[in-house]
Structures are given as C-alpha cells and as structure tokens.
Amino acid sequence: MLSPINQSPIAGCMRWGAWGSKFDTAAYREIIAACFDNGITSFDHADIYGDYTTEADFGAAFKQFATKRSSFQIISKCGIQMLGANRPEHSVKSYNTSKEHIINSVERSLKNLHTDYLDLLLIHRPDPLMHPDEIAAAVTLLKDAGKINQFGVSNFLPHQVSMLQKSIEVEYNQIELSIIYTEPLFNGQLDQCIEKNMIPMAWSPLGGNIFNNSVDPKNKRVLDAAKMMTEKYNCSVSAIFLAWLYLHPAGILPVLGTSKIERIIEARDAKAIQLSREDWYKLLEASRGGQVD
Numbered sequence: 001m002l003s004p005i006n007q008s009p010i011a012g013c014m015r016w017g018a019w020g021s022k023f024d025t026a027a028y029r030e031i032i033a034a035c036f037d038n039g040i041t042s043f044d045h046a047d048i049y050g051d052y053t054t055e056a057d058f059g060a061a062f063k064q065f066a067t068k069r070s071s072f073q074i075i076s077k078c079g080i081q082m083l084g085a086n087r088p089e090h091s092v093k094s095y096n097t098s099k100e101h102i103i104n105s106v107e108r109s110l111k112n113l114h115t116d117y118l119d120l121l122l123i124h125r126p127d128p129l130m131h132p133d134e135i136a137a138a139v140t141l142l143k144d145a146g147k148i149n150q151f152g153v154s155n156f157l158p159h160q161v162s163m164l165q166k167s168i169e170v171e172y173n174q175i176e177l178s179i180i181y182t183e184p185l186f187n188g189q190l191d192q193c194i195e196k197n198m199i200p201m202a203w204s205p206l207g208g209n210i211f212n213n214s215v216d217p218k219n220k221r222v223l224d225a226a227k228m229m230t231e232k233y234n235c236s237v238s239a240i241f242l243a244w245l246y247l248h249p250a251g252i253l254p255v256l257g258t259s260k261i262e263r264i265i266e267a268r269d270a271k272a273i274q275l276s277r278e279d280w281y282k283l284l285e286a287s288r289g290g291q292v293d
Ligand SMILES: NC(=O)c1ccc[n+]([C@@H]2O[C@H](COP(=O)([O-])OP(=O)(O)OC[C@H]3O[C@@H](n4cnc5c(N)ncnc54)[C@H](OP(=O)(O)O)[C@@H]3O)[C@@H](O)[C@H]2O)c1
Pocket: 011, 012, 013, 014, 015, 044, 045, 124, 154, 155, 174, 175, 202, 203, 204, 205, 206, 207, 208, 209, 210, 211, 212, 238, 255, 256, 257, 258, 259, 260, 263
C-alpha cells in the first residue's frame, strides 16, 4: 500500500502552540512555508494540543496556503477528553470513541484547521469502552462525506488493532518509539505493521528531548554512544537517532517535535544516513544497558 502521507518526516505541532513555543500567526506561517519549501508537507495535530487551541492557531496561518491544500497532508487525532477551561463540560479525564464524539471532533478540527478534509484521522488512545463497529460506522461516514481520506490509530497494541480490523481497515499506528523507548521492537507493534502493511509513525522520536536530561544514566549512555558515531557518519547526534529509526524494515515515519526549521531539515536529511547493523545494535545495547541475549 502506498502512503499519501509524505515519506519525509512529519512535522509534529504539539509543541508549536500553548504547550511549547507559543507561535503567533506570523511564526506559524513562517514555519509552514519553510517546511513546504524543504519538502516537509505532513503536519501532525490532535484536537487536544495546546488545551484544544493549537489546531485553531495553526489554522489561522494555514488558511493562507489554501490554494496549495492538496500539496499538504494534515493528520489529526481524537478520542481523549481532557479537563480544563476550554472543556468545562468534562468532569473527568477520559477516552471517548463513540460515533458521535469522533464525528463531532473531526468537524471541529476541520473548522479550526481551515480545511475541508483531513488526510489522516487517528484514534489517539485505545479506549476500554471502544467497539470496532461503532468506530467503523463513524469512519465510514466521514470517509463517504470526503472529510477524511485515511484512518489509523495511535498507541494501540497489536491485539487492539486486530480487534478494530474486524470492522475497519487500519492503515497507521502512531506509537511512542525512539532509541530511548524501544518497547515496540519487542511488543509486536512493529511486527504487526510489517505483517498487515500498516505504516508506523514514531512519536517523540528523540525521546521527547533527551538533550535536556543528560544526567539520566540511560540518556547519557545513548548520547555517548551516538556521539562516538557522529564523525563516522558526518552528522549530528539527533541525526544518528533518526537514522536508527530509519534502518528498521517497517518503514518508520518519525513525527518530529522540534519547532526549529533547521532541525526539521536536518531530520529530513538523516534519511540518507545508512547506519551499519552493528552500529544499530551498539545504540540498542546502550539503551538497554546490556547486550542482547
Ligand atoms: N500520538 C501520541 O500519543 C503523541 C504523543 C506525544 C507526541 N506526539 C506527536 O509527536 C510529536 C513529537 O513529539 P516530541 O515533541 O515529544 O518529540 P521529540 O522530537 O522527541 O522531542 C522534541 C523536543 O526535543 C527538542 N530537541 C530536538 N532536537 C534537539 C537538539 N538537537 N538539541 C536540543 N533539543 C532538541 C525540541 O526542542 P526545539 O523545539 O528547541 O528543537 C523539543 O522540545 C509531537 O509534536 C506530536 O505531534 C504524539
């Protein structure tokens, strides 16, 4: 299956607004344009980012790119209900994968993002109360109305994806994955992506910012191991971490967290780095704190 999501890394927008850089409309416009000029055309959102404000802040800038809409890919997620001033009607943090909630959330995201459709909708977390037929009904309706093009999940374990696939095709699983968080190598998530032709996206591909916590023993081991390789591969430490993801045969798409265009371009270029298998395992060993069996 070919992905309409650009195979370059995806620009994650979680830290661009209230939860991070607090971009104003001009700053959003600048980074969207710079991404576009450098071949980064996929943007990752969720209804909840910035306490439900980031989609609208991004959308205020994105509407100025309306004539180029088909050259961009917009991803959003729904299913988490957060507490806070922007959702006073919520009395408990919870998940909601009801048909009504999925449809309403997508409608709201489209309005906020100033677009007629999402290229990809993801269910943000597995909901203990989810039923595959109900999710399938919402997704089918949204697809038939031209409001979403593709469908996937996020943070789902293989058995949860399999349950959903009883009723609907699942094309992506966006999971936490990095040299710091290697669980998906061993818990079946990546195996399932290969088996089912699903595309894995890695969130927090740099471990959610290990650079600011290098006293942590695991972070330090991994940073030291990567530093040893920067001369050999003529690149930065973060490019080594991304090259580590790119070597995996599942075809991982990193969802970048940076709000700096130069780091986004560097991440794009990391795709050309061919880590050796031995260097890949040296990094894994540093992360695990010991050899594989
Ligand atoms: N599906 C989910 O459940 C889920 C959960 C979390 C996140 N996400 C998605 O994944 C995206 C990425 O997550 P993340 O932000 O945790 O990813 P990340 O790329 O692992 O971490 C980004 C952080 O690292 C910093 N950073 C990057 N390169 C650096 C360097 N060379 N030196 C120092 N600091 C550096 C960035 O700061 P600068 O801005 O200064 O570069 C930023 O604060 C989010 O935007 C969101 O779209 C999805």
